[in-house]
Amino acid sequence: MFLDFFYELREEGVPVGMQEWMMLMAAMKKGLHGSNLRRFYNLSRALLVKSETYFDAFDRVFLHVFEGVEGELQIEDEVLEWLKDPKNFQELTDEQKQMLEWLTGDELMQQFLERLAEQNERHDGGGKWVGTGGRSPFGHGGEHPTGIRVGGQSRNRSAMKVAEERRFRDYRTDASLDIRQIQMALRRLRQLTRVGPATELDLESTIDETCKNAGEIELVFEPEKRNDVRLLLLMDVGGTMDPYYEPVSRLLTALHEERGLREFKAYYFHNCPYELLGTTAALLRRDAVPTGDVLRKLDPRWKVMIVGDAAMHPAELMEEFGNIDPRRTAETSGIDWLHRINDHFDRAVWLNPDPQDSWNQTHTTSIISKLFPMFHLSVDGIADAVRALIGAKTLGETVH
Amino acid sequence: MNDLNDEFLRFTGTEGYIASPALVEAVNASIALERPLLIKGEPGTGKTLLARHVAEGLGLPMEQWHIKSTTKAQAGLYVYDTVQRLNDARFGEGDVADIRTYIKHGPLGRVFATENRHVLLIDEVDKADLEFPNDILRELDEMRFTVTETGDEVVAQQRPIVLITSNNEKELPDAFLRRCVFHFIEFPDPQLMKQIIDVHHPHLDTELLDQVLLRFYWLREQRELRKKPSTSELIDWISVLLRSGISPDQIEQQIPFLGSLLKNEQDTEALQLYGERGGSYPESWSDLGPRYNN
Structure with missing residues (x-):
């Protein structure tokens, strides 16, 4: 059961390694869990989970692993059974085997389980493990025997109760799109270079030059280090994108607030970019600029982020005069424009707000995802997209 | 097992700071395991305040290292003031022959060098360069560093209690996170x-x-x-x-x-x-x- 905890956390994508697990063992050796499930919950979370975005996964696993146990505790037998069966060892990696040796070579786990069992008898007659008041070093009503105040009305709730609440659901990066979290993901849009006027004192060279100059102080300046990333954002607006107004506008806000970028431009289109791009989301004809001009003006080093669901009628993408807007006739098909954009720029990515498992079901989406690396419009997806825009080129591509 | 509890300092909160049980647990785990405690949370949830009260609660002096976007890890250990030395040499002032006069300890160096146990607060670690946390890892692990210019080794006489706050502006490197005890300050109910x-x-x-x-x-x-x-x-x-x-x-x-x-x-x-x-x-x-x- 104890090991299940470790493996299930890993299965749920919580990056728990040997180091964290050993730390938990060491902590338990020191008696920090205080034979109390509630404290064990707090302790193991502090040691095993290093980001609030995994708290929800942790809660789910904790519930799952420790909830099955009602009434009598069978864990010891369970673990021993598991250990006895050599079949289980075949699938273990060396790292896991080492850990197993470490665990069985120590009475620690047994001790812990025994103590939990004791507590279970001593306390409630009911199903769940609880670390109720009284045994807790934290006093009732905010008063500790030594006169120290402790807060939080939740202290008498069992660990299961806390895990059950899943208060950290909102912090899951795959589910929520907070502006601040997006900004975090965008922070990696960085390529630091020294360009422009020499304004910063170069201390090393100053010292070198001063020495060469027989102690007569000689100041040397160099250009300031700054971000060289320029970003072009192309956004699909209206129609099927309407339900995604919230996440898209949050991305836009985050980008507008991102002060680090050297330059940032945003244009709008409906369903697919054709010969004209809108400078406002209203897509008014008088505000439109020719797509060709945009391509001519921006050099290939601009990073391109296209946001859209990529879902449309196949004709809108593949055929000439495919634009759904009857006021506009475009000789060049949407797919050709997409090719032109992709060919012109070194790096371009597509962010799709539709759930990832639906991409293959839409004909146009699967075509477009072959042209542009496609990522889900979530914090994780944006982080991956940024990595694709900034990261090292894969083999075979030219390096600029 | 209870007798073991007295071997390390314990934090329980102070009059001026209301700490949740999870936080108390994390602080004590960090002290007992001699690992830095990483504290994250929304701005205004009292991350910096916490360090001050941990120090107060434990009755230890505190050293604060406030991180800015330009902070370099080296500056936390020591700074060799070359420009001052150059200047002194040029104008014949100071004891130019003794390089140690120009080696000035940073917050980490000071905490190591002092005889009293300190609480060291590394405030807003995410403000600095992405690589910054990795650069202080070794020193925090081993609690010692060498002054390259003199070959002197500075070893912590008393292991400081290290608290690190982050506003979540940058992701912290995995290697760094693995060594920390983590606490997320939830917004108070x-x-x-x-x-x-x-x-x-x-x-x-x-x-x-x-x-x-x-x-x-x-x-x-x-x-x-x-x-x-x-x-x-x-x-x-x-x-x-x-x-x-x-x-x-x-x-x-x-x-x-x-x-x-x-x-x-x-x-x-x-x-x-x-x-x-x-x-x-x-x-x-x-x-x-x-x-x-x-």
Whole structure:
């Protein structure tokens, strides 16, 4: 059961390694869990989970692993059974085997389980493990025997109760799109270079030059280090994108607030970019600029982020005069424009707000995802997209 | 096992700081395991304050290393003031022959070199360069470093208790995270918030307090807001309300002195618009959803 905890956390994508697990063992050796499930919950979370975005996964696993146990505790037998069966060892990696040796070579786990069992008898007659008041070093009503105040009305709730609440659901990066979290993901849009006027004192060279100059102080300046990333954002607006107004506008806000970028431009289109791009989301004809001009003006080093669901009628993408807007006739098909954009720029990515498992079901989406690396419009997806825009080129591509 | 508990210092909270059980657990684990404690949380949840109170609660002096975007890891250990030495050499001042005069310890160096055990606060570690946390890893692990220029080794005489705060502006490297004990300061729930307010504004009228908290948590639930008001803004707001002598029923109809709660112009406008369009404010906690039922 104890090991299940470790493996299930890993299965749920919580990056728990040997180091964290050993730390938990060491902590338990020191008696920090205080034979109390509630404290064990707090302790193991502090040691095993290093980001609030995994708290929800942790809660789910904790519930799952420790909830099955009602009434009598069978864990010891369970673990021993598991250990006895050599079949289980075949699938273990060396790292896991080492850990197993470490665990069985120590009475620690047994001790812990025994103590939990004791507590279970001593306390409630009911199903769940609880670390109720009284045994807790934290006093009732905010008063500790030594006169120290402790807060939080939740202290008498069992660990299961806390895990059950899943208060950290909102912090899951795959589910929520907070502006601040997006900004975090965008922070990696960085390529630091020294360009422009020499304004910063170069201390090393100053010292070198001063020495060469027989102690007569000689100041040397160099250009300031700054971000060289320029970003072009192309956004699909209206129609099927309407339900995604919230996440898209949050991305836009985050980008507008991102002060680090050297330059940032945003244009709008409906369903697919054709010969004209809108400078406002209203897509008014008088505000439109020719797509060709945009391509001519921006050099290939601009990073391109296209946001859209990529879902449309196949004709809108593949055929000439495919634009759904009857006021506009475009000789060049949407797919050709997409090719032109992709060919012109070194790096371009597509962010799709539709759930990832639906991409293959839409004909146009699967075509477009072959042209542009496609990522889900979530914090994780944006982080991956940024990595694709900034990261090292894969083999075979030219390096600029 | 209880006898073991006395081997290390224990933190339980102080008069001026209300700590949740999870936080107490994390602080004590960090002290017992001799690992840095990484504290994350929304701005205004008291991360920096926590360090000060841990130091106070343990009765130890504190050294603060405030990180800026330009901070280099090396500066935390020591700085070799070459320019001063050059200058002194040029004008024949100071003891130029002794390089040690020009080696100045940073916060980490000072904490290592001193005889007293310290609490070391590395504040806002995420402000610095992405690589910064990795650069201090070895020193925090081994609690020693060598001054390259002199070959002197600085070894911590007393292992400091290291607290690190992060505002979540940058992701921290995995290797760094693996060595830390982690605590995320949740935003206080209304009950805990009452206790916090009581520290700053004791004997507040309970009716006023309830109205104030209702408005405050309602505001925080509004997803349209770009910047949610935090604890420090709430405390400021209460100060303003008290000074203006406003009554609880005046708050019921509107949110006076909105400026002390919302710092973003767009947010203020959005809320004004909401009021002008006849948007309603909550009347009881149940209006805020099941999370607040109590």
